[in-house]
Amino acid sequence: ILRKFLIFNSLVFLVLGLFTFFYLSAIQPNLVKQRVEKHTVIINNTSNHIERLKISFKEKELKNFLLSTTFLFQNLERVQFYDTAGILIGDTNVIDLDQNVFVRSESIIEENINKDSSISEETVKEDKLIKKNENINNLIASKKIGDPIVLEEKENNNFFVKTLDSVAINGEILGYIMVTEQANEILTAVEERRNFILRTVIAIAIAIFVFS
Secondary structure, eight states: OHHHHHHHHHHHHHHHHHHHHHHHHHHHHHHHHHHHHHHHHHHHHHHHHHHHTTOOSSHHHHHHHHHHOGGGGTTOSEEEEEETTSOEEEEHHHHHHHHHTTSOOOOOOOOOSOHHHHHHHHHHHHHHHHHHHHHHHHHHHHOOTTOOEEEEEEETTEEEEEEEEEEEETTEEEEEEEEEEEOHHHHHHHHHHHHHHHHHHHHHHHHHHHHO
């Protein structure tokens, strides 16, 4: 009887351990999936607006479109538009900078006399831009029709969820939109649930061990 009781407890603990492992592994993907669904709705709404307003997928017209439809991108960190070649042709961050041009600045700008340092900084910026364009091209090349590409990145202690999907008008792909949203609360929720589940499992394991 004791042997059967120990075997039963071992099976219960094994099942409980597997359930805990799979549950903890699925917490973050489920929360990210909810954000991706939200991003997909935003991308579809943006595509519908572009189609309805007959906006050409060009840099100048997209800039005017972004200025007039900022309500579409509220609570988002960044929205970027790429053409079919992966070249950036629209960016909400740039729009924000352009609006600040009309504000007078009282700050003093100092120029570096050392030309070599300025040249090296420009070279670094160009290299970063080239690498970024290569990454976007790789993402576009690997994208499956109908399935958005989802990226999870940590930058400066912040967690970002990025969704890249195509803009299709009348069955023709005009370009791509990448939606970036800061989602630090996902990591917080994952940590809280993980701690709660682990505490519960440890308590149950101790109870099983004591009875065993």
